[in-house]
Amino acid sequence: xxxxNAIYQLTNNILKxxxxxxxxxxxxCDLSKAFDCVDHETLLSKLEYYGVRGxxxxxxxxxxxDRSQRVLIKDSYSGTYYSEWNKVKRGVPQVLILGPLFFLFxxxxxxxxxxDTSLPTLFADDINLICVQRSLEGLKDDYxxxxxxxxxxxxxIH
Numbered sequence: 193x194x195x196x197n198a199i200y201q202l203t204n205n206i207l208k209x210x211x212x213x214x215x216x217x218x219x220x221c222d223l224s225k226a227f228d229c230v231d232h233e234t235l236l237s238k239l240e241y242y243g244v245r246g247x248x249x250x251x252x253x254x255x256x257x258d259r260s261q262r263v264l265i266k267d268s269y270s271g272t273y274y275s276e277w278n279k280v281k282r283g284v285p286q287v288l289i290l291g292p293l294f295f296l297f298x299x300x301x302x303x304x305x306x307x308d309t310s311l312p313t314l315f316a317d318d319i320n321l322i323c324v325q326r327s328l329e330g331l332k333d334d335y336x337x338x339x340x341x342x343x344x345x346x347x348x349i350h
Contacts, residue, residue: 198315205311209324219321226317228283309334
């Protein structure tokens, strides 16, 4: 969604709740290194769920799995240093259009997962969660539930 739509949706959810004399609490998450948190197996299973099967899924798997990376440091005084090669266990490459697309597939089901306790708004790697309740205790319970769902190992956010 565009920035304008995300702001409108968020503001509209808050105003509706306040008009109905309810308490509103907001949780605003900016996923640091969002593309680096993508679990390959979870992404591949989600792609299969959305219809990316067979050869296409195998091609994407070959693109993601068994990759290695290392760090190169060039210093004009001391020379060039290389780290050891290490396997990439999580994350999607960010330099191609596939990185953002894979990330969107990865978090696409997030709103459905937490919609019973919050009103989520997604924009790129930002997640805004609005909880609406009649009591402060209800808000606390909703936030505990949302945090549990967000940090569940099978979810997109770790």
